[in-house]
Amino acid sequence: MKCIVLDIGETLVRDDRYWALWADWLAIPRHTVSALVGAVVAQGRDNADALRLLRPDIDIGAEYRAREAAGRGEYLDETDLYDDVRPALAALRELGVRVVIAGNQTVKAAKLLRYLNLPADFVATSGEWGCAKPSGEFFARVLETAAGAAPWEIVYVGDHPANDTLAASAAGLRAAHLRRGPWGHLWADEPMVVEAADWVIDSLYDLIDIVKQHQMV
Incomplete structure (x- = not known):
């Protein structure tokens, strides 16, 4: 991984x-x-x-x-992040894993995320790429960000069944469905999600254990 x-x-x-x-x-x-x-x-x-x-x-x-x-547009700051984001992403990088952030968001969202200086190696959004999930084109771009990793060595993590879990699996990536937010909670136990997901997780901290287990194999 x-x-x-x-x-x-x-x-x-x-x-x-x-x-x-x-x-x-x-x-x-x-x-x-x-x-x-x-x-x-x-x-x-x-x-x-x-x-x-x-x-x-x-x-x-x-x-x-x-x-x-009107000056009432899109905005993000530290208070918008879930509590596990910084520590979990930092721990993943310490384990030698490349950390990429890539989702369906605007060009401005990408700038705001970069301003937060998260512990990630690469940040991109659909607005920048000109393609969005669940398209194959989006996941082809994801593969390009993975620094030579094969699809089965990449885990895509998200809360949305169609855009994240099913689409990543269809693209040949491994998929972790995150039980977070309305989509993540409501659809986590649906048979199509359970079948497509390699893991259903409750926190980004769970990714640390998943990586460690694979490193021991």
């Missing part, structure tokens, strides 16, 4: 602020937005459908740009 690649939203970063900022921008109560996000997750739909339920005619890209122009 030579490379661990991590999703971003609800793997490294909590989505609380993301949805709260959208709620405030649209002048919708935060609990309403949260409830609709939960509803679309339960239906297996895209998260953005929560916004479309609120505003059927919404142009999400245009609204995103308007938020940025």
Whole structure:
């Protein structure tokens, strides 16, 4: 096992602020937005459908740009990280594993993540690559970041069944489904996830034990 690649939203970063900022921008109560996000997750739909339920005619890209122009745009800081992120990623690097962060996020999100100076060897987002999960093109780019590691020597870690676990497995990578966030919790025990995932984990700390076990073989 030579490379661990991590999703971003609800793997490294909590989505609380993301949805709260959208709620405030649209002048919708935060609990309403949260409830609709939960509803679309339960239906297996895209998260953005929560916004479309609120505003059927919404142009999400245009609204995103308007938020940025108004100074109320995307933002990340240390408080958005899950508590296990820094120590777990640092421990993985100490074990000699290449740590990559790659997920479906904007170009700005990539800049914000780099500013946080996480213990990772490489950071990229779908916005930078021009392709997104669950496409094969995205996972081909993931392979390029792995510094020569073969697909079976790479573990992709994420919370989303279709975008992360199933897509990584289909690309020939090993997959760790993280029981975190609404997608991660709700879908962790689904047969399709259990079958596709090499591991179902509750914390990024679990990756440390997984790597150590493979190093002993």
